[in-house]
Amino acid sequence: MSATEIVYLISSVLFILGLKGLSHPESARRGMHLAEAGMVLAIVGTLVSGKIVTWEWIITGIIIGSAIGAAMAIFMPMTAMPQRVALSHAFGALAAVLVGVNEYVEKSNLNELTNGLMGALGFEVLFGALTITGSLMAFGKLSEMITGSPITYKGQNAVNILLFIAAMGMFVYLIFFPYNTIIFYSMIALSLLIGIFIVMPIGGADMPVVISLLNSYAGLAAAATGFAINNKVLIIAGALDGASGFILSIIMSKAMNRSFANVLFGAVGSAQVDSSKLAESRPITRFGIEDTKFVLEQAERVVIVPGYGMAVAQAQHTVRELSDELEKQGIKVEYAIHPVAGRMPGHMNVLLAEANVSYDQLLEMETINPTMDTVDVCIVIGANDVVNPAARTDKSSPIYGMPIIDVDKAKTVIVMKRSMAAGFAGIENPLFYQPNTKMLFGDAKKVMQELVSEFKKV
Amino acid sequence: MQIELVYILILAGFVGFEIIRKVTPTLHTPLMSATNAISGISLVGSLVAAGSDHQLGQILGFIAVTAATINVVGGFMITERMLKMFKKKEKK
Structure with missing residues (x-):
C-alpha cells in the first residue's frame, strides 16, 4: 500500500463523513x-505521487x-441553481469522457487493452457522453x-430505443x-446524440427527475473511470454520487407517481392533454387584496x-x-x-432559505x-399540479395517484395565480372551483407586495 | 480488472445509499451540488493525464482538469453559500 493510497483512503472517509453531515442543517457546514479537506488531500496526494512529469x-x-x-458560485443567483447543477453534470461527465478517451488511446498504443479494461472504459464514455x-x-x-x-415527434420512443x-x-x-x-469513436458520437434525444421530449416540470438521473449517470461515469485507471477513491466518490442521484430520482419519481422502470430508462415523457376539456368555465370566487388581508x-x-x-x-x-407581518399578529406561519x-x-x-425563512418552518x-x-x-x-385534488379523486386524470399537498382540506385556500391558465401539465385543477377556494389573480411578487403594504398600513 | 474494485464499488454504493437516504429533503439542492463537487474527484485522473509526457494526454487532460476544477471549486463554494442561508431564525 503506497502513501498515495493511504491519502485516498482518508479522502474517501472524509467524503462519506461530509455527506453524513447533510442529514441536518446544523451539521451540514x-x-x-470535512469533504473539502478530503478533496484537497486527494489532489495534493496525486500531485506529489510522482506520476506527474509536466x-x-x-x-x-x-x-x-x-x-x-x-x-459561477459567487454570481449565480439562487433562482438559477437548477441550470448550474445541470451544467456541472456536463462538466463532470466531460472530464470522465476525456480521461477515458486518453486512457483508450494510451493503452491501445501499448497493446494493453484487456476486455475488462474495455468494459470499464466503454461504460465510462457511453454514460459520460450521453450525460x-x-x-x-x-x-x-x-x-x-x-x-x-x-x-416531440412521431416514433420518437422507437428512435431513441433503437439508438440506445x-x-x-x-x-x-x-x-x-x-x-x-x-x-x-462512433459509440461516443452516438451517445452524444442519445443524450440530446432523450432530454428533448422532456418538459420543465419533469426536470427534477431528469436532473437527478443525470446526476446519477455522472457519478456512474466517474466510478467507471476509477475502474479504468484503477483508482479507488474515484470509485468510492463516483458510487456516492451515483447513489445520491439514484435516490433523488426515486424520491422525485415517487412524488410524481411515475414507475421505477420509467425512471431507470429515462423515458420521462409528458402527458398528452385533451385541451377541449380545459375550455370548461365554471364559477370561481375572486378575491382582492383587502379580502385576502381580512381572511388572513x-x-x-x-x-x-x-x-x-x-x-x-422571484417572490420569495x-x-x-x-x-x-402575520407572525407579528401572533399567527403561526409554516411552509409546505x-x-x-x-x-x-x-x-x-x-x-426560501435565501429569503431568510427559518428552516424549521419548512415542512x-x-x-x-x-x-x-x-x-x-x-x-x-405559483403552484398548481402539486396541489391538484384530481390526483386523489379523478381516475381519468393524468396525475391520478400522485401524492399532493392537501390544501383543499384547509378552511380557506387562497390561490395566487397569473390567470386561469392550466399548470405545466395542462391539467384542469378542480381546486379552483371549490367553495372554500379564493382566486387572487396577478403577478405573485406584485400581489404579495401590495398585501404586505396593506398590512403595514395599520 | 480486479474483483476487489467491484467489492469497493458495491460496498461504497450501499454506504452511499444509507447515508443519502438520511439527508433531509430541505437540503436536497445542497446535496446535489455537494455530490457534484465530490465527484469532481475525477480531477485526480485528469491530473495524471495532463501531467503526462504525451501530447494528446496533455491536451485532453488539460480540458478535463479545467472542467473538473470548475466542479470542485464551484461545487464546494456554492454548497457553502447555500448552507450559510439555512439558519434557524430566533423567535422575536
Whole structure:
C-alpha cells in the first residue's frame, strides 16, 4: 500500500463523513469542511505521487477552472441553481469522457487493452457522453435558451430505443474487439446524440427527475473511470454520487407517481392533454387584496405552499415579508414543500432559505398533510399540479395517484395565480372551483407586495 | 480488472445509499451540488493525464482538469453559500 493510497483512503472517509453531515442543517457546514479537506488531500496526494512529469497544463487548467467555478458560485443567483447543477453534470461527465478517451488511446498504443479494461472504459464514455449532451440540453431548457416545453415527434420512443440498442451493441462488440477504434469513436458520437434525444421530449416540470438521473449517470461515469485507471477513491466518490442521484430520482419519481422502470430508462415523457376539456368555465370566487388581508387576520394558522411560479416571479423575499407581518399578529406561519415543487430537488427550500425563512418552518408534504384540516388559511403561490385534488379523486386524470399537498382540506385556500391558465401539465385543477377556494389573480411578487403594504398600513 | 474494485464499488454504493437516504429533503439542492463537487474527484485522473509526457494526454487532460476544477471549486463554494442561508431564525 503506497502513501498515495493511504491519502485516498482518508479522502474517501472524509467524503462519506461530509455527506453524513447533510442529514441536518446544523451539521451540514461542518460536514462540507470535512469533504473539502478530503478533496484537497486527494489532489495534493496525486500531485506529489510522482506520476506527474509536466506541470504547465495542470497549473493552467486549475487556474482557469478555479476562476470559472468561483465566478459561477459567487454570481449565480439562487433562482438559477437548477441550470448550474445541470451544467456541472456536463462538466463532470466531460472530464470522465476525456480521461477515458486518453486512457483508450494510451493503452491501445501499448497493446494493453484487456476486455475488462474495455468494459470499464466503454461504460465510462457511453454514460459520460450521453450525460454531457443530456445535461447541456437540460441546461438549455432550464435557462430558456431552448423551449421548456417538450419537443416531440412521431416514433420518437422507437428512435431513441433503437439508438440506445445500437450504442449498447457497439459497447458489447468493443469488449470483445477493443482495438476497433472506429467503433469506439462512433459509440461516443452516438451517445452524444442519445443524450440530446432523450432530454428533448422532456418538459420543465419533469426536470427534477431528469436532473437527478443525470446526476446519477455522472457519478456512474466517474466510478467507471476509477475502474479504468484503477483508482479507488474515484470509485468510492463516483458510487456516492451515483447513489445520491439514484435516490433523488426515486424520491422525485415517487412524488410524481411515475414507475421505477420509467425512471431507470429515462423515458420521462409528458402527458398528452385533451385541451377541449380545459375550455370548461365554471364559477370561481375572486378575491382582492383587502379580502385576502381580512381572511388572513382572522387566521391562527397559515400555511404557504410555494411552486415554480414563486421562483419565476422571484417572490420569495416578499413572501417572507408577508409571513413576518402575520407572525407579528401572533399567527403561526409554516411552509409546505412538495418534493417536486420547482425545477430540481430542494429548489423551494433554497429559495426560501435565501429569503431568510427559518428552516424549521419548512415542512415536508408528509408532515403537513395529516394536520391540514386544522389550517385556517392556505396560500398557494405559483403552484398548481402539486396541489391538484384530481390526483386523489379523478381516475381519468393524468396525475391520478400522485401524492399532493392537501390544501383543499384547509378552511380557506387562497390561490395566487397569473390567470386561469392550466399548470405545466395542462391539467384542469378542480381546486379552483371549490367553495372554500379564493382566486387572487396577478403577478405573485406584485400581489404579495401590495398585501404586505396593506398590512403595514395599520 | 480486479474483483476487489467491484467489492469497493458495491460496498461504497450501499454506504452511499444509507447515508443519502438520511439527508433531509430541505437540503436536497445542497446535496446535489455537494455530490457534484465530490465527484469532481475525477480531477485526480485528469491530473495524471495532463501531467503526462504525451501530447494528446496533455491536451485532453488539460480540458478535463479545467472542467473538473470548475466542479470542485464551484461545487464546494456554492454548497457553502447555500448552507450559510439555512439558519434557524430566533423567535422575536
